[in-house]
Amino acid sequence: MKSAILHPGGGQRALEALRQGARIPELAIGGSVFVVLLLLAVFGDLVQTHDPVKSDLTRRFLGIGEGGHWLGTDHMGRDVWSRVVAGLQWSMACAFAANIINLLIGTALGLAAAEREGTLRNFARQVTDALQAFPSLIAAIVVVVLVGQGFVPLVLTLGLLSWPIFMRVTHAEASSLYTRDYVKAANIAGVGRVRIMLGHIVPGLRASLVSVFALHFAALLIAESALSFLGIGAPLGVPTWGNMLAESRQYVLIEPRLLLVPASAIILTVIAANLFGDGLGIHARRGRRAGDR
Amino acid sequence: MSDVFAQVRKLVVLVLVVGYALFFLLRAAGDPAYVIAGMNATPEQITAVREQYGLDQPLWRQFVVYLGGLAQLDFGVSITTGDPAMALVLDRLPHTLQLALMAMVLSVAVAIPLGAWLGARPNAPLRRAVSGVVFVLQGSPGFVLALLMIQLFAVELLWLPSVGYDAGDWRTWVLPTMSLAMFSAPSLTRVIAANVVEAMHEDYVRTARAFGASFSVILWRHALPNALLGGAALAGVQFAGLLSGSAVIESIYGWPGLGSLLLESVSTFDFPVVQAEVFVIALLVFAVNASTDLLFKRLDPRLRERS
Numbered sequence: 150m151k152s153a154i155l156h157p158g159g160g161q162r163a164l165e166a167l168r169q170g171a172r173i174p175e176l177a178i179g180g181s182v183f184v185v186l187l188l189l190a191v192f193g194d195l196v197q198t199h200d201p202v203k204s205d206l207t208r209r210f211l212g213i214g215e216g217g218h219w220l221g222t223d224h225m226g227r228d229v230w231s232r233v234v235a236g237l238q239w240s241m242a243c244a245f246a247a248n249i250i251n252l253l254i255g256t257a258l259g260l261a262a263a264e265r266e267g268t269l270r271n272f273a274r275q276v277t278d279a280l281q282a283f284p285s286l287i288a289a290i291v292v293v294v295l296v297g298q299g300f301v302p303l304v305l306t307l308g309l310l311s312w313p314i315f316m317r318v319t320h321a322e323a324s325s326l327y328t329r330d331y332v333k334a335a336n337i338a339g340v341g342r343v344r345i346m347l348g349h350i351v352p353g354l355r356a357s358l359v360s361v362f363a364l365h366f367a368a369l370l371i372a373e374s375a376l377s378f379l380g381i382g383a384p385l386g387v388p389t390w391g392n393m394l395a396e397s398r399q400y401v402l403i404e405p406r407l408l409l410v411p412a413s414a415i416i417l418t419v420i421a422a423n424l425f426g427d428g429l430g431i432h433a434r435r436g437r438r439a440g441d442r
Numbered sequence: 443m444s445d446v447f448a449q450v451r452k453l454v455v456l457v458l459v460v461g462y463a464l465f466f467l468l469r470a471a472g473d474p475a476y477v478i479a480g481m482n483a484t485p486e487q488i489t490a491v492r493e494q495y496g497l498d499q500p501l502w503r504q505f506v507v508y509l510g511g512l513a514q515l516d517f518g519v520s521i522t523t524g525d526p527a528m529a530l531v532l533d534r535l536p537h538t539l540q541l542a543l544m545a546m547v548l549s550v551a552v553a554i555p556l557g558a559w560l561g562a563r564p565n566a567p568l569r570r571a572v573s574g575v576v577f578v579l580q581g582s583p584g585f586v587l588a589l590l591m592i593q594l595f596a597v598e599l600l601w602l603p604s605v606g607y608d609a610g611d612w613r614t615w616v617l618p619t620m621s622l623a624m625f626s627a628p629s630l631t632r633v634i635a636a637n638v639v640e641a642m643h644e645d646y647v648r649t650a651r652a653f654g655a656s657f658s659v660i661l662w663r664h665a666l667p668n669a670l671l672g673g674a675a676l677a678g679v680q681f682a683g684l685l686s687g688s689a690v691i692e693s694i695y696g697w698p699g700l701g702s703l704l705l706e707s708v709s710t711f712d713f714p715v716v717q718a719e720v721f722v723i724a725l726l727v728f729a730v731n732a733s734t735d736l737l738f739k740r741l742d743p744r745l746r747e748r749s
Contacts, residue, residue, distance in 0.1 A: 272455075275452065275455045276455070276459055278452075279452075279455060279456045279459050279460070279724075280459075282678065282682060282727050282728070282731055283460075283682065283723070283724060283727060284682045284683070284685040284686035284689075284723060284727065285682075285686055286686035286687075286689050286690070287685060287686055287689055287701075287704060287720070287723055288720075290689060290704060290705065290708060291467070291704070291708060291716055291720060292467065294708040294709070294711075295467055295468070367581065371583040374583060374586075375583060375585055375690055378585060378690070379689075379690065379693060379705060380709075381705075381708070381709070394585075394586065394589060397589075398589070401592070401593055401597050402597060405593055405597070405598075408589055408590070408593055409590075409593075412586045412589060412590055415582075415583055415586055416578070416581070416582045416583075416586060419581050419582060419583065420577075420578055420581045420582070423577075423581040
C-alpha cells in the first residue's frame with residue numbers, strides 16, 4: 150500500500166493493487182468469477198444464442214447440446230442458456246440498482262448519526278435497529294405487493310428496505326474516524342463540517358463500504374430471486390432465475406435440468422459475490438493495519 | 443432494571459414504527475377501498491366499503507382509530523374469510539414456532555459439534571474442505587437448497603414425501619425442518635468455529651495446557667463454552683432469519699404457518715390479516731431479541747461489569 154501511495158502513477162498503481170489483491174485467494178477467485186459474470190451480464194445480448202422468451206412447442210425438453218441449444222430447452226421449447234443469461238442480466242441489474250440506493254441512504258444516515266449526537270439522530274438509530282431486526286424477506290413481501298410487480302418496484306422495495314447494514318458500518322467507522330487526531334486538528338483549524346466529512350471521513354470509509362457493497366449484493370440477489378420465485382417479484386414470463394425455478398417445480402420428475410441450471414447459476418453468482426466481498430474485507434483490514442503503523 | 447427500561451423503550455419505538463409504516467404503506471399504495479372492494483366493484487360498493495372501514499373519515503381520525511385498535515390487538519376482520527384477523531394469525535403461529543424450533547434444535551445439534559471440530563484444528567486438510575462446503579451452504583439461498591433437497595431426497599431417492607403437511611406424520615416434517623435449518627446452521631457453525639479458533643489462543647487455554655490438561659478437555663471444557671456464548675448471542679438474528687426463511691420454506695412445502703398465511707393474505711390484498719401478522723412477527727422478533735439481550739447480561743460476567 151505504501152509504495153502505491155508514494156508513487157501515484159496511474160497504471161503502476163492499478164498494477165500494484167492487482168498484485169496485492171492476487172495474494173488474497175478469496176479476492177482473486179471471487180473477484181475474477183464476479184468480473185466474468187458481470188461481463189456476461191453486460192454483453193449478454195451477444196452471447197445469447199436464441200431469443201430467451203420465444204417458445205417453440207415442437208422443441209420441448211431438448212437435452213444438453215441438442216439442436217444447437219447449449220443447455221437444452223425448457224417445457225415451452227425456450228432456450229435454457231439464453232434464459233439463464235437473461236436471468237443474470239435481470240438479477241445483476243436489480244441487485245446493483247437496489248444496492249446503490251441502499252448505499253446512498255445508509256451512508257448518508259450513518260454519517261449524519263456519527264457526525265453529531267442528538268435526539269433526532271438517536272431516534273434514527275433506533276428506527277434503523279428496528280428495521281434491521283425485522284425479518285427482511287417478510288418486510289419485502291409486504292412492501293413489494295403494495296408497490297407492485299416489475300423491475301422498478303422491486304428495486305425500490307429492496308432499495309428502501311435494506312440499507313441498515315450500510316448505516317451501521319458507516320456509523321461505526323465514521324464515529325471512530327471522528328476521534329482521530331487529524332480530524333480533531335482540522336476541526337480546531339476551522340475547517341468546515343462538510344469539508345471535514347467529505348475530505349477526511351468519507352475517503353476513510355471507502356474500503357469497508359466496497360466490501361459491504363459486494364457482500365450485500367449477494368444478499369439482494371437472493372432476496373430478488375426469492376421474491377420472483379414466490380411469484381411477487383418479477384412479472385410472470387420474464388426470464389429470471391426465480392421464475393425459472395418456480396416453473397421447474399412442475400417438471401422435477403421429467404427434467405431436473407430445469408431446476409439444476411438456474412439453481413447452479415444463483416449459487417455460483419452468490420458465492421462469487423460473497424468471496425469477493427470477504428476478500429475485499431480482508432484487503433481493507435490489511436490496508437488499515439498498514440495505515441496504523 | 444435500567445436494562446428492562448431500555449427494552450421497554452425499544453418496544454414502544456418498534457410498535458410506533460411498525461404501526462405507522464403499516465398504516466401509511468397501505469394508504470400510499472392507493473385508495474384501500476378500491477383494493478378491498480376488488481377490481482370490478484361498482485361505485486356504490488366502494489362507498490359502502492369506505493363507510494364500513496371508516497375510510498371516509500379524515501386521515502388523522504383513521505390513524506387514532508387504528509392506534510386504538512392496535513392497542514387492543516384488534517386489526518379488524520379478514521376480507522376473505524370474515525374471521526378476526528388476529529385469530530387467524532394466532533391460529534397459524536404455533537405451526538411456524540414448531541418449525542422454527544425444530545430447525546433451531548437441528549441447527550444447534552449440528553453446529554456445535556461441527557463448529558468445535560472445525561475450530562479445533564482449522565488447517566487440517568479434511569476440515570478445510572468441510573469449511574469450504576459450509577461456506578458455500580451459508581452463501582447459497584435457502585430456498586434453492588430446499589428445492590435441491592426435495593429433488594434429491596424425495597424425487598431421486600424417494601425417501602421422504604416432497605410436499606404436504608400432516609400433523610401426525612413426522613416424515614412430512616423432515617424436509618421442511620432440514621430446509622429451514624439451512625438458513626441458520628451454516629452461519630452458526632462458522633461463528634462457533636471462528637470463536638473456538640480464537641478461544642484456543644486465549645491465556646486460559648494456554649494455562650490449562652501448561653497444567654497438562656488433555657486436548658479434548660481443553661476443547662470441550664474451556665474453549666467451547668466460551669465460543670458458544672458468542673454463538674448464542676446471535677440467537678435474535680438467527681430467529682429473524684428463520685422467520686424470513688419460513689416464508690419461502692412454508693410456501694414450498696405447504697406448511698400451514700405464518701409464512702404461507704402471509705403469502706395468501708398479500709396475494710388477496712387481505713390487509714387486516716397482513717397488518718396483524720406483521721405486528722405479531724415484529725413482537726416475536728422483539729421478544730427473542732430482548733430476552734437474549736437480558737439473559738446474556740446475566741450469563742456473561744464480562745457484559746455485566748461493563749454496563
